[in-house]
Amino acid sequence: MSSSSSLTRALGISALAAVAVNAWWGLSLSPPDKVQGQLVRILYVHPAVATMCYAGFGLCALGSICWLWPRTRSPRWDRLAVAGAEVGAVFCAATLITGSIWGKAAWGVWWTWDARLTLTAILFALSLGYLALRRAVDNPHSRALMSSAVALLMALTVVLDHYATAWFATLHQHTTLFKPSPSIHGWQLVTMCWSFVALGLVFAWMVVHRYRLEALEERYESEGYLVAIEARRAEGQPVSAAARPETGRVLVGSAASAERAEALVEDK
Amino acid sequence: MWRDAALVAGKDLRVEGRAKVAVNQVAPYALVVLLLFGFAFDQDRPLLVQAAPGLFWMAVLFSGLLAVQRSFSIESADGAIDALRLSRLEPAGIFIGKVVAVAAQLVVLEALLAFGVVVLFQSRLGGAGLLVASTLVSTAGVAAAGVAYGALCVGLRARETLLPLLLSPVLAPVVLAATEAWRAALGLSRGDGWRWLGILACFAAIYLAGGAIGFGALIEET
Numbered sequence: 001m002s003s004s005s006s007l008t009r010a011l012g013i014s015a016l017a018a019v020a021v022n023a024w025w026g027l028s029l030s031p032p033d034k035v036q037g038q039l040v041r042i043l044y045v046h047p048a049v050a051t052m053c054y055a056g057f058g059l060c061a062l063g064s065i066c067w068l069w070p071r072t073r074s075p076r077w078d079r080l081a082v083a084g085a086e087v088g089a090v091f092c093a094a095t096l097i098t099g100s101i102w103g104k105a106a107w108g109v110w111w112t113w114d115a116r117l118t119l120t121a122i123l124f125a126l127s128l129g130y131l132a133l134r135r136a137v138d139n140p141h142s143r144a145l146m147s148s149a150v151a152l153l154m155a156l157t158v159v160l161d162h163y164a165t166a167w168f169a170t171l172h173q174h175t176t177l178f179k180p181s182p183s184i185h186g187w188q189l190v191t192m193c194w195s196f197v198a199l200g201l202v203f204a205w206m207v208v209h210r211y212r213l214e215a216l217e218e219r220y221e222s223e224g225y226l227v228a229i230e231a232r233r234a235e236g237q238p239v240s241a242a243a244r245p246e247t248g249r250v251l252v253g254s255a256a257s258a259e260r261a262e263a264l265v266e267d268k
Numbered sequence: 269m270w271r272d273a274a275l276v277a278g279k280d281l282r283v284e285g286r287a288k289v290a291v292n293q294v295a296p297y298a299l300v301v302l303l304l305f306g307f308a309f310d311q312d313r314p315l316l317v318q319a320a321p322g323l324f325w326m327a328v329l330f331s332g333l334l335a336v337q338r339s340f341s342i343e344s345a346d347g348a349i350d351a352l353r354l355s356r357l358e359p360a361g362i363f364i365g366k367v368v369a370v371a372a373q374l375v376v377l378e379a380l381l382a383f384g385v386v387v388l389f390q391s392r393l394g395g396a397g398l399l400v401a402s403t404l405v406s407t408a409g410v411a412a413a414g415v416a417y418g419a420l421c422v423g424l425r426a427r428e429t430l431l432p433l434l435l436s437p438v439l440a441p442v443v444l445a446a447t448e449a450w451r452a453a454l455g456l457s458r459g460d461g462w463r464w465l466g467i468l469a470c471f472a473a474i475y476l477a478g479g480a481i482g483f484g485a486l487i488e489e490t
Contacts, residue, residue: 125437
């Protein structure tokens, strides 16, 4: 059993190639900026990483809403929610790190108590809480319900974080790309747009793998119970020679227990 | 619902009145936190006066976490939460009742902490209207969010560590807005404190409404 397939392998190779092209364009082909100089190169990573962070938490919110809605309730939505949250948390950490590097170079400090930065840090803390909550609940239904409630709050924080530069007085740069006349041109514009494609592919590859991993974990949990029940049954009955190898193949511990049970029966 | 809320609030406050955990443990802890803040600033009095609103609300946050944990630890002992579930009380009423009980304890604690801030940090309390209004609304928000997340964590195995991890980032906007409102009330900033009060009121309203709606589903799952 594996979380990879020919599709994910193709996606992974494409993502790797796209990131390599992004690095080449971003580091050598794209010229330095007239105002920012070499610092412009952070734009080929940071905005795309931050967008993937939002996309991850957006997927998490979508999965949670669809799970909470009785008509669409399915474990698939819960898997999508956890995949989105976990990948979103990774990209959120990357956003904070790349943003700090930018901050040190542009503002002279690694961190400042700006609305955008603070909300992103809160979002990261919320995502860690979300993931910790999921690990603390064993029952799949309870886990999905509780984590969905927290996911909705994360979605609210994403909206606040996104509009923070418009709603609050903030040091953070306003939108560069998504406006009627973008304030970036030529190779810089091409490279920045490409960074969204490259990191989008990385994001998709990670989400697909995490989704499948969650499905495998669920399968392991459900089949683990069946294996345990079978082993307990084997302990209570004398095991025939034909059946023993099958039990032994399933679980070494249960085979040993079955052998002990058989030995007890023989003693009697 | 309101009758159920009064019953639950009365029950929680009676339990607290008999056990005296808030008086014997939470309140001294809050004062120790204030003292530690004083040590950390090392007699830099002007800085301490400037930072007093933030330190006050951080002490409230830490103590609030303890009060919420206490509010649900009495329910998880001896299967009391099952009795609460089977009692046919309205879940929204249980939620409101627990919020009122936690908020009542926090208000007493805040009065004590405000006294501590005046004595230890030599702050001058002023702007009584804004100060009292922002304190009451913030307390409602802290209690509502605390009880909602407390219900989420009540049956979980790592609830002692999980609750602070989940609740602290959620309460960050309250700490920020309440600190700014207090700074405006005490004349430490020129900002409009009433604007921050509006943010606090929105936060409290969202958590009171969300908690009242979702509390039934949450305690069913614990």
